[in-house]
Amino acid sequence: MGTRSGDIDPAIIFHLHDTLGMSVDQINKMLTKESGLLGLTEVTSDCxxxxxxxxxxxxxxxxxxxxxxxxxxxxxxxxxxxxxxxxxxxxxxxxxxxxxxxxxxxxxxxxxxxxxxxxxxxxxxxxxxxxxxxxxxxxxxxxxxx
Missing domain, CATH: 3.30.420.40 (ATPase, nucleotide binding domain)
Structure with missing residues (x-):
């Protein structure tokens, strides 16, 4: 849970792409490298x-x-x-x-x-x-x- 999103509604991927114009690479980075504890704290993934x-x-x-x-x-x-x-x-x-x-x-x-x-x-x-x-x-x- 350090940087990964965990369980999410799969429709979020299409929303990020279609509504916010994010690329597949940007979405992948967000969900695997910028979410979890890091996303919640906006500081670190360190428990x-x-x-x-x-x-x-x-x-x-x-x-x-x-x-x-x-x-x-x-x-x-x-x-x-x-x-x-x-x-x-x-x-x-x-x-x-x-x-x-x-x-x-x-x-x-x-x-x-x-x-x-x-x-x-x-x-x-x-x-x-x-x-x-x-x-x-x-x-x-x-x-x-x-």
């Missing part, structure tokens, strides 16, 4: 900027909120496709290792699925497997180092 400036800068807040909304949307929709039989949510990679705010904001939108993030556990270090809530909760959620 660290977004997290570090969430409380102070409207662009960072907007980018983080959109990112977490989309993440929660995907977790929720995949859970629905599995008829609610969610065994666990595991965060790995950059989100699992470095993005406590992303984990907390995303799961905070999924309380209806039984998530109740423990703030202290979510921030816990050093990096190892960490349960993000009381372990008796279902579905379980944790983070793992890569």
């Amino acid at each position: 660290r900027y977004v997290e570090d400036n969430y409380a102070e800068k409207e662009d960072a807040k907007r980018a983080m909120d959109v990112y977490c909304h989309r993440l929660a949307k995907y977790i929720g929709s995949y859970t629905a496709l599995m008829e609610g039989r969610l065994d666990a949510v595991i965060f790995t990679g950059g989100i699992g290792e470095n993005a406590a705010m992303v984990r907390e904001l995303s799961l905070g939108k999924l309380g209806v699925l039984g998530f109740d993030v423990d703030h202290e556990r979510n921030l816990a270090g050093p990096l190892r497997q960490v349960w993000l809530h009381q372990q008796r909760r279902h579905p379980p959620c944790s983070r793992y180092p890569n």
